[in-house]
Amino acid sequence: MAQAVLLLAGAVTTWIVASFVGPSIFHDHLLEAGSAHDSTQLDHVELAFRDSLLIAMGVALFTSVLTAWLVTAWFTRRVQQSTGAVVTTAADIASGQYDARIDASGLGTEFDRMGSTINELAGRLQDTEATRRRLLSDLGHELRTPLATVEMQLDAVEDGIRPLDGSTVDVLRSSTARLRRLADDIAAVSRAQEQRLELRLVSCDLAELAARVVADGAGAFEGKQVRVGVDHRGPVQARVxxxxxxxxxxxxxxxxxxxxxxxxxxxxxxxxxxxxCVIEVLDDGEGIDAEHLPLVFERFFRSDHARERHEGGSGIGLTISRSIVEAHGGQIRATSIGRGAGSRFTVTLPDPSHHSTS
Ligand SMILES: Nc1ncnc2c1ncn2[C@@H]1O[C@H](COP(=O)(O)OP(=O)(O)OP(=O)(O)O)[C@@H](O)[C@H]1O
Ligand SMILES: [Mg+2]
Incomplete structure (x- = not known):
């Protein structure tokens, strides 16, 4: 409509101006060319001029209005279709269908960016939802074992099968301790994964830090008769x-x-x-199966469920470790040739001195 009005206004203006100015200029030129002032030939030529002007203007106006209408209708339809798709998809996402996605409209960068932003938003929501589901199911799974133990022990005491003596209390205590650890671990892992980890970065020597951690743990290693040592050539400064x-x-x-x-x-x-800066922890122990390697950093993953549940690991130590390393802008990797061949865990951290010179 707007285009048609615009064209009409242009055409009417052109027509008015042309019909006021055109004929007199035409008339003057004919006189100059030698036509007699009152010849019927002159009238005819002038009439022809006016008619042809009118027809030309009419046809031009008609075609341009038609073209404007067609182009506008086509473009409006495309915009309507694209925004319609965006609105429908956004509504789908709002109602919980996080796998809904918008196709590229081809209407230009702004439209495409709107689409890709909404897609990104949906992707995030989808990830969060998946994590939430997985966490809940993991959690249920993890809680069941110690709870079952507690229930079993209480039933046995109630039925008179077991006395409520020191050993029963020990079993109950170990289960509640396991529940408590689980609760602490969950709090820690959710803090770590939501990147709410507050890092107090200071410049420090990783070699010295590693030596201290090894010294702190030396007792446990001695107890199991496993040798442990730190290997380094001079200080390795990093901001951690x-x-x-x-x-x-x-x-x-x-x-x-x-x-x-x-x-x-x-x-x-x-x-x-x-x-x-690279820190490696290498052992010559039981190693990790190739199929388990990509999973060891997953929450609650343990390669040997029965034994490790008994030994008390929740399977989140590496999940937390990875979050911490990534919060430092680093990476952690696990490699192993396979069962029985030992494992190698590699932590790579950005080198501050290298960063500032490059
Ligand atoms: N050095 C290693 N050698 C062999 N397997 C390993 C080694 N380190 C980790 N794993 C495997 O990866 C799993 C996950 O390790 P992670 O530290 O996350 O949990 P965990 O030690 O079982 O429990 P938590 O650390 O929460 O007490 C372990 O259960 C084990 O199967
Ligand atoms: Mg661990």
Missing amino acids: DPQRMSQVLSNLLSNALRHTPSGGTVSVSVEHVDGA
């Missing part, structure tokens, strides 16, 4: 939160200890590699 990084190392060390039989060796190395 010493407490958190110690937590990562002690997680890695306690895992290595747990999975290495007596007589084995665990070694920690700290060095600069390719402009990064």
